[in-house]
Amino acid sequence: MTHLKIRKVIGNYAFIFPALFLFCVFSLYPFLKVFQLSVTNWDGISPAMEYVGLANFKDLLTDNPVFWASMKNAFYVTFLALTVQNFLALFLALLCDRDIKGGNVYRVIFYLPPVLSGIVVGLIWNWIYDGNYGLFNHFLKFIGLGDLSRAWLSDSHSALNAVAIIHMWKGFGWGFVILLAGLQSIPRDLYEAARVDGANSWIVFKNITVPLMIPVFMLVSILTILGTMQIYDIIVSTTGGGPGYHTETPITRIIQTMVGRSEFGYACAMGIVFGLILLMISMIQIRVSKMMRQV
Secondary structure: OOHHHHHHHHHHHHHHHHHHHHHHHHHHHHHHHHHHHOOEEOOOOOOOOEEOOOHHHHHHHHOOHHHHHHHHHHHHHHHHHHHHHHHHHHHHHHHHHOOOOOHHHHHHHHHHHHHOOHHHHHHHHHHHHOOOOOHHHHHHHHOOOHHHOOOOOOOOOOHHHHHHHHHHHHHHHHHHHHHHHHHHOOOHHHHHHHHHOOOOHHHHHHHHHHHHHHHHHHHHHHHHHHHHHOOOHHHHHHOOOOOOOOOOOHHHHHHHHHHHOOOHHHHHHHHHHHHHHHHHHHHHHHHHHHHHHHO
16 A cells, blocks of 8 residues: 555544544443443442343343333324324425415424424413413313313323323424425326316325325334333423423433432443333334335
């Protein structure tokens, strides 16, 4: 290798070194450290770490009903997001895909909620749901349903659904943008040819739009599941996981175990198990996506 080539190689590596260094320090090292801490009993302060082997994982899998209750809550909110939230996003994307007056304005409005801070959104909805002076209760009284008024975020029967509504309101804009981009990528010639053949709107949607949008649907589904399963900021700014553990999610449980109970090793074990669950879900979705493309 000539001197000029050596200098070129060194120069190339010099350009990527800062990014590689930051990745190793802030991503790779913490990722590997989690596995080390997961087999210890460490409070996050003491320099000594007691090695406990797989005891943390055993306790998590056999004697931690709160964590699995939080998983159940996360799956419930995820199910609502996959159905209600994405259906709303698709419906609005179909409307904005048409040549309607003010279409660009609607696109901006629908995209606003996702870019807002989750903490700010949670605080605003806290006020809307307030049991004494909340807008939602005032609306119910206005339409004659005052008997349904309650402290929505403090009632164990309504808190999880109330949080789910907040999350869906904040998150539907992401799906809307992706779905709209997918719809606009479909050649218009296909629609025109179908209408010339006498196909109505439903036939066009079923036989042209849906098949061509399957990869986009799968992408939105994967992002929805991963994003909703990791919901945290809205929970913290509204219910804090309460009342009781009715709105607890895996992330809030992990943070509470780490910070509130100073059980860093156990929290790392919880994070690993939770990460494996998300990995399995993603792999299943990718497999299903490939099968659907082949149909």
